Amino acid sequence: MGEAPALFVDDVQKGFSNGFDLKQDFEKSVVVGHKTYVIGGTDELTSSGVCIFDKLTGEWVIPTVLGTKPELLKGHSCVLLNKDRILIIKENCKSNESVWFLEVDTQFIRDQKKKFETEVVAWSKGVIGNVDQPIVISGPSGVGKGTLINMLMNEFPTMFGFSVSHTTRAPREKEQNGVHYHFTTHVVMEEDIKSGKFLEFAAVHGNLYGTSIEAVDMVADAGKRCILDIDVQGARSVRASSLEAIFIFVRPPSFEDLEKRLRARGTETEGQIQKRLRNAKAELEEGNSPGLFDHILVNDDIEACYERLKNILGISESMNAAPVTTSKVLDLPVDLSLSKINEKILINRGDAEQKVVLDLSSMKGGAPGRTRGLDTYAFDH
Ligand SMILES: Nc1nc2c(ncn2[C@@H]2O[C@H](COP(=O)(O)OP(=O)(O)O)[C@@H](O)[C@H]2O)c(=O)[nH]1
Numbered sequence: 001m002g003e004a005p006a007l008f009v010d011d012v013q014k015g016f017s018n019g020f021d022l023k024q025d026f027e028k029s030v031v032v033g034h035k036t037y038v039i040g041g042t043d044e045l046t047s048s049g050v051c052i053f054d055k056l057t058g059e060w061v062i063p064t065v066l067g068t069k070p071e072l073l074k075g076h077s078c079v080l081l082n083k084d085r086i087l088i089i090k091e092n093c094k095s096n097e098s099v100w101f102l103e104v105d106t107q108f109i110r111d112q113k114k115k116f117e118t119e120v121v122a123w124s125k126g127v128i129g130n131v132d133q134p135i136v137i138s139g140p141s142g143v144g145k146g147t148l149i150n151m152l153m154n155e156f157p158t159m160f161g162f163s164v165s166h167t168t169r170a171p172r173e174k175e176q177n178g179v180h181y182h183f184t185t186h187v188v189m190e191e192d193i194k195s196g197k198f199l200e201f202a203a204v205h206g207n208l209y210g211t212s213i214e215a216v217d218m219v220a221d222a223g224k225r226c227i228l229d230i231d232v233q234g235a236r237s238v239r240a241s242s243l244e245a246i247f248i249f250v251r252p253p254s255f256e257d258l259e260k261r262l263r264a265r266g267t268e269t270e271g272q273i274q275k276r277l278r279n280a281k282a283e284l285e286e287g288n289s290p291g292l293f294d295h296i297l298v299n300d301d302i303e304a305c306y307e308r309l310k311n312i313l314g315i316s317e318s319m320n321a322a323p324v325t326t327s328k329v330l331d332l333p334v335d336l337s338l339s340k341i342n343e344k345i346l347i348n349r350g351d352a353e354q355k356v357v358l359d360l361s362s363m364k365g366g367a368p369g370r371t372r373g374l375d376t377y378a379f380d381h
């Protein structure tokens with residue numbers, strides 16, 4: 001909670017009944033209850049892009065800002081949705097950078113406020129169109145998760161992308177940084193966790209592992225369906241997050257088979273194998289937790305198991321040509337204004353006859369990450 005930034009002193013003295021004296025084009029304000037959110041600004045003081053005036057305390061607050069924020073906000077229009085997020089549309093934007101959401105009171109924000117003990121807002125980029133549900137694959141070490149994922153990615157390279165996790169464990173001989181994992185240190189990873197970069201993280205077999213929000217977004221932005229290879233604790237966290245995924249648990253035909261595979265792989269020391277086998281017992285129990293996994297896949301014969309996996313995902317050989325995305329780019333003119341009609345936003349294009357409708361009725365996701373499922377169409381009147 002702070003003093004009024006110098007930039008706004010004049011505004012405060014003028015009183016608020018007449019609204020803010022905002023820098024034209026750069027700053028827009030939206031009132032949510034007793035708080036006024038000023039969005040935009042090129043000034044040092046407003047470099048976070050968001051300032052909040054609290055009418056109850058009469059103070060300006062610079063909030064903790066999470067998520068990837070839009071580049072220079074100029075000529076943007078804002079509208080409040082459901083009192084929990086502000087829709088921001090940038091005009092004259094020729095890329096898929098035009099639709100943004102600033103979350104101010106969603107469940108995610110409420111959770112983060114408790115953590116940071118400050119005001120918190122979070123950016124989420126709006127994505128027109130959808131990609132198919134991400135796939136979470138869990139199971140004990142050595143069960144064959146990596147083998148199955150490789151088969152899928154080799155057969156359908158345009159359809160699937162791997163979420164590259166961060167880990168503090170040492171790379172194996174054939175593992176490449178940035179491809180199999182982002183190899184990092186405890187210190188760096190703990191910092192990144194604190195600053196909210198991870199969708200989920202867990203300590204597994206004595207090391208830290210985590211899925212960054214960026215890892216999942218990068219796959220989805222490439223129009224591919226994201227595959228996450230994460231442990232059961234991670235699966236639980238993703239279940240509780242806004243990422244709507246399909247959850248698959250891979251089991252070995254027997255514990256003896258698991259041990260044989262782990263040894264045959266030859267990537268761990270005897271001590272590490274023992275630790276992984278001990279943990280496998282608990283993981284196999286956890287795999288039966290009601291409501292956690294949508295499908296249990298027994299990896300007996302690898303080819304048969306792979307066929308069952310493809311059936312679960314509803315894919316066949318003929319599908320490998322087309323990427324799954326229906327992502328569209330929204331080209332917006334200058335001088336736009338917004339009107340809100342239920343879950344549809346009418347984008348008025350200056351004096352042009354044709355308007356654009358942004359349909360939010362199938363919107364999903366949100367911070368941390370992207371807001372997907374938006375649709376647009378032209379509207380003649
Ligand atoms: N929670 C979580 N678990 C992960 C992540 N990445 C990998 N894991 C899990 O960590 C465990 C160990 O992975 P790894 O060291 O590669 O060994 P492997 O499973 O024997 O190949 C496996 O259960 C992985 O599914 C992650 O980002 N988050």
Ligand SMILES: Nc1ncnc2c1ncn2[C@@H]1O[C@H](COP(=O)(O)OP(=O)(O)O)[C@@H](O)[C@H]1O
Nearest residue numbers: 141142143144145146147261265299300301302
């Ligand atoms: N169905 C199977 N039958 C026999 N060996 C298998 C089978 N699936 C995988 N493997 C082998 O087991 C070892 C562990 O598989 P991997 O995919 O690395 O497991 P995970 O990623 O679950 O730790 C590898 O050497 C792999 O070739």
